[in-house]
Structures are given as C-alpha cells and as structure tokens.
Amino acid sequence: MHEPAARSPVHITMHPNDNVAIVANDGGLPAGTRFPSGLTLHESIPQGHKLALIDLPAGAAVVRYNVTIGRAARAIAAGCWVHESLLEMPVARSLEGLPIATVAPPATEPLQGYTFEGYRNRDGTVGTRNILAITTTVQCVSGVVEHAVKRIKAELLPQYPNVDDVIGLEHTYGCGVAIDAPDAVIPIRTLRNISLNPNFGNEVMVVSLGCEKLPPARLLPPGTFALMDERGRAQARTGPDVVCLQDAAHVGFMSMIDSIMATARTHLQRLDARRRETVPASHLVVGVQCGGSDAFSGVTANPAVGFCTDLLVRAGATVMFSENTEVRDGIDQLTARAANPAIAAAMIGEMAWYDAYLKRGRADRSANTTPGNKQGGLSNIVEKAMGSIIKSGTAPISGVLSPGEKLRDRNITGGLVYAATPASDFICGTLQIAAGMTLHVFTTGRGTPYGLAEVPVIKVATRSELARRWHDLMDLNAGRIADGDATVEQIGWELFRLMLDVASGRKKTWAEHWKLHNSLVLFNPAPVT
Ligand code: CA
Numbered sequence: 366m367h368e369p370a371a372r373s374p375v376h377i378t379m380h381p382n383d384n385v386a387i388v389a390n391d392g393g394l395p396a397g398t399r400f401p402s403g404l405t406l407h408e409s410i411p412q413g414h415k416l417a418l419i420d421l422p423a424g425a426a427v428v429r430y431n432v433t434i435g436r437a438a439r440a441i442a443a444g445c446w447v448h449e450s451l452l453e454m455p456v457a458r459s460l461e462g463l464p465i466a467t468v469a470p471p472a473t474e475p476l477q478g479y480t481f482e483g484y485r486n487r488d489g490t491v492g493t494r495n496i497l498a499i500t501t502t503v504q505c506v507s508g509v510v511e512h513a514v515k516r517i518k519a520e521l522l523p524q525y526p527n528v529d530d531v532i533g534l535e536h537t538y539g540c541g542v543a544i545d546a547p548d549a550v551i552p553i554r555t556l557r558n559i560s561l562n563p564n565f566g567n568e569v570m571v572v573s574l575g576c577e578k579l580p581p582a583r584l585l586p587p588g589t590f591a592l593m594d595e596r597g598r599a600q601a602r603t604g605p606d607v608v609c610l611q612d613a614a615h616v617g618f619m620s621m622i623d624s625i626m627a628t629a630r631t632h633l634q635r636l637d638a639r640r641r642e643t644v645p646a647s648h649l650v651v652g653v654q655c656g657g658s659d660a661f662s663g664v665t666a667n668p669a670v671g672f673c674t675d676l677l678v679r680a681g682a683t684v685m686f687s688e689n690t691e692v693r694d695g696i697d698q699l700t701a702r703a704a705n706p707a708i709a710a711a712m713i714g715e716m717a718w719y720d721a722y723l724k725r726g727r728a729d730r731s732a733n734t735t736p737g738n739k740q741g742g743l744s745n746i747v748e749k750a751m752g753s754i755i756k757s758g759t760a761p762i763s764g765v766l767s768p769g770e771k772l773r774d775r776n777i778t779g780g781l782v783y784a785a786t787p788a789s790d791f792i793c794g795t796l797q798i799a800a801g802m803t804l805h806v807f808t809t810g811r812g813t814p815y816g817l818a819e820v821p822v823i824k825v826a827t828r829s830e831l832a833r834r835w836h837d838l839m840d841l842n843a844g845r846i847a848d849g850d851a852t853v854e855q856i857g858w859e860l861f862r863l864m865l866d867v868a869s870g871r872k873k874t875w876a877e878h879w880k881l882h883n884s885l886v887l888f889n890p891a892p893v894t
Pocket of ligand 1: 654655656688788789790793
C-alpha cells in the first residue's frame with residue numbers, strides 16, 4: 366500500500382441539505398486552512414470531526430445525512446468545530462405514526478451466474494466451512510471440553526483433512542439461571558440454533574454435566590433437528606449424541622475425555638466425507654456488523670457494504686443487519702422500506718421491546734456511543750445510527766428475526782432481513798451465528814481485531830491510515846473512497862468478489878489466518894438466581 370502524498374484540504378458532505386461536513390485529511394486540519402470553496406477553518410479540527418458549513422444560530426438543527434443529529438447548544442460560526450459538547454441530542458422518535466411500507470422497491474435486475482464452493486447440508490442449508498462443533502449445556506463442562514478439543518486437534522483432526530476445525534461452543538449459561546422466566550427463551554434458543562449453524566454440517570454432539578437446569582433434552586428436544594444416516598435416511602433415535610460427565614460409567618477424568626473423543630470421531634468421519642460443491646450465490650447467508658466505528662464508517666465502509674448488500678440480495682442471498690440501538694433513530698426509514706405492513710409491525714415490535722429493556726435498566730439508546738466513537742468524530746447515537754444503517758443498502762426489508770431465532774424458523778431463504786440484536790459486537794455476532802450466518806462482514810474505523818471461530822469474518826477498514834497500520838488484520842480498505850482512489854461501487858464489488866472467495870475457502874481472512882476468536886456471548890435478558 367502506498368503512502369499518500371500530502372493532500373489538499375478535503376471535507377466530506379453526505380447530502381446537499383447538510384449544514385456540517387467532516388474533515389477527511391489524515392491528522393486533521395489546522396486553524397486557518399482554506400478550502401477550495403473559500404471556507405476557512407477558525408480552529409484546528411481532527412480527522413473525522415465536523416465543521417460548520419454555514420453560521421448556525423443557537424438552537425439551530427445540525428444536519429448530517431439529511432437528518433437532524435442535534436441542536437446547536439450555542440451559536441457556531443461557519444468554519445468552527447461542531448464538537449459533541451455543542452450538540453444537544455434529540456429525543457428518540459416515537460414508534461407511533463411511522464411510515465409503513467411506503468417506499469417502492471428499487472427497480473433492480475436479478476444478478477445471475479455467481480456461485481461459490483460450499484458444503485451442502487442435509488437440511489438444505491449450505492456451509493462455508495466444515496467444522497465439528499461440540500455443544501455444551503452448561504459452563505461447568507468447559508474446562509473438560511477445552512482439554513478434549515486440544516487432544517482432538519492434535520490426535521484426530523490430522524486424520525480428517527477435509528474438516529476445517531474442531532471447536533467447543535463455550536458459554537456461561539445453563540446453571541444458576543431462572544430457566545422458566547419468559548425471557549429465558551432467548552438464551553435457550555440461541556444455544557440451540559448455534560449448534561444447528563450450517564457451518565457445522567448438521568453434526569450435533571453435546572457435552573452435558575448432568576445436574577444443570579438446561580439438560581440436553583431441553584436444549585435440543587425431539588424434532589429440533591433430523592438425525593440422518595449416511596444415506597440420508599431418518600434414524601430412529603431422536604436425541605443428539607450426548608456425553609454426560611456425571612454418568613456413572615465415567616470413572617476418572619480420562620474416561621470423560623475418551624468418551625468425548627470417541628463420539629467426536631464418528632462425527633469427524635462423516636464431516637470428512639463431505640466435499641465442496643458449486644452452488645449459486647443465493648445460498649450465502651451474510652451477517653453485517655460494525656464496531657469501533659468512526660465518522661468515516663458512514664462515509665466509506667458502510668456505504669460499500671450497503672452496495673454489496675444490494676448485490677447479494679439481487680443474487681438471491683440472505684443478508685442480515687442488526688444492532689437495535691444503531692437503527693432506532695432511523696426506524697422511520699426502515700418501516701418505510703418494509704416489504705409489507707406485517708414486516709413493519711415486527712420491526713416496531715422489536716424496537717418497542719428493546720426500548721422497554723433499556724428502560725428497565727434505567728438506560729436508553731444514548732448509552733451506545735463509546736469514547737472511541739466520539740474521538741473518531743461521532744457525536745452521538747443519532748449520527749452513529751445514520752452511518753450504521755447504510756449497511757442495509759436499499760432493498761426492501763423482507764424478514765425480521767427476534768433475538769436467537771434462526772432464519773429457517775421463519776422460512777426465510779433470501780432477501781434483506783433485520784435480525785434484532787444488541788449492538789455489542791460479540792452478542793450481535795453470536796445471535797447472527799444462531800440465525801444461520803455463514804459469512805460475517807465487519808466494518809471498523811477505530812480498529813478491532815474481532816474474529817469468530819464459527820464463521821469467517823471479513824474486516825473492512827473505514828480509513829486508509831488504519832488499513833496501513835493494521836495491514837495484516839484488515840481484509841479490505843474502504844478508506845480509498847475518502848482518498849478519492851475508488852468509488853463506493855468499486856469497493857462494493859470488490860467486497861462481493863472477496864466474499865465469494867472467502868465463502869469458497871479459496872481465501873482466508875486475516876482473523877482466520879491468525880486464529881483470532883472472540884468468545885460467544887449470549888444475550889440473556891432473564892434473571893439469574
Ligand atoms: Ca457492533
């Protein structure tokens with residue numbers, strides 16, 4: 366990657382109606398800088414932070430993305446820094462009286478002929494990786510499973526070269542929880558659906574302790590998944606393969622490890638017999654997310670992801686976007702884009718549930734922005750949300766999932782889906798895995814080494830400076846858009862092709878290369894005991 370030459374001063378405006386813009390130059394711009402328009406900076410402004418394009422009287426609406434992101438706390442002259450302390454945040458828009466399914470879907474042609482090499486599963490889904498996942502019912506067994514996984518990797522995995530990895534699905538649920546509380550349905554179905562993720566080849570094996578509140582029969586009741594033999598015939602047995610540590614047959618630690626390894630071996634044999642096949646791109650299930658965002662997220666990486674989202678939807682693929690607090694301030698845009706009134710009602714239901722959840726904890730959406738977001742120029746959650754929501758592109762929203770639900774629960778096999786999740790990177794990623802995601806796209810401006818063991822994570826940098834410093838962590842540099850070296854459309858297409866390569870296993874992401882694996886983090890709004 367080349368070092369950029371010193372650039373003339375550049376500010377970026379997102380919409381003709383905006384009265385603020387952001388400074389694009391690396392390192393920011395000093396006081397006295399004169400833009401080609403004649404506008405002069407009255408003070409130094411860091412990169413990504415906002416300048417007033419016109420004189421803003423006290424109380425004036427500060428407009429970015431053609432949306433009021435706040436009111437000026439005092440008069441701000443043209444060329445001055447619109448610092449977060451000068452912005453009064455508007456209250457969240459009411460969930461009453463929203464526009465419902467008013468936007469006509471954009472006229473687009475189906476995108477045909479794009480394929481990837483995937484693993485077809487018996488249940489009709491297609492994986493991008495071939496992984497043995499060991500489900501756990503309770504945190505108590507994690508140490509034992511971790512020990513077993515190390516041994517499986519060292520002793521068994523080399524015998525099954527077509528299997529990509531073996532992972533223990535560790536979590537903190539299962540005991541000490543109010544298992545019958547209404548909201549317990551969320552962590553329980555999340556764990557169930559994670560074990561059925563397409564990247565695990567429908568091979569479900571469970572390690573249980575024996576006295577937990579979430580026993581295997583409750584986690585994976587009969588009918589949750591179909592057990593088949595090698596020829597695809599339904600097996601008589603209806604439960605998953607379970608190794609129970611408290612089973613009287615286990616005498617000593619090593620007998621537990623031996624049981625887990627013997628069970629793993631039968632699953633590894635079946636997984637190893639599978640081969641990648643050419644399948645239409647419509648079988649891709651992509652989850653998009655952002656984290657460590659800055660003011661460039663909504664200018665470069667997220668618009669490129671949004672363009673790519675539109676390409677994927679045109680190709681018949683499923684794209685999920687999420688992060689409740691980062692769409693809450695754009696709910697009117699989303700209900701307007703709902704494919705029908707029922708979808709809009711489901712969106713509103715998810716927002717109302719989350720508003721109440723935050724209120725219960727005496728918080729609101731404004732708790733979302735981080736010190737790093739603000740340092741990166743994002744003044745408040747309204748501004749952050751407008752940049753975040755762009756990842757969803759322009760397609761109609763054709764499905765809504767509640768936290769922990771999977772696409773197949775709602776018979777969704779394509780299109781743009783809102784999967785309701787918190788914005789927390791790990792919780793969002795975990796819930797998207799449960800939904801059935803097989804490929805993750807993650808944009809970042811501040812920089813995060815985020816990665817998951819369960820699905821490949823493609824990381825997109827919002828700024829070239831970050832992409833240069835983190836050259837072996839970022840998979841794509843969308844900062845070239847702000848540099849004037851590439852368009853949103855070009856980066857969107859690059860991302861689309863990169864996705865097909867990564868999904869096919871032809872390319873590994875940096876997070877895969879370095880084996881950077883964040884923990885699964887469950888969303889448990891229910892009480893613990
Ligand atoms: Ca996030």
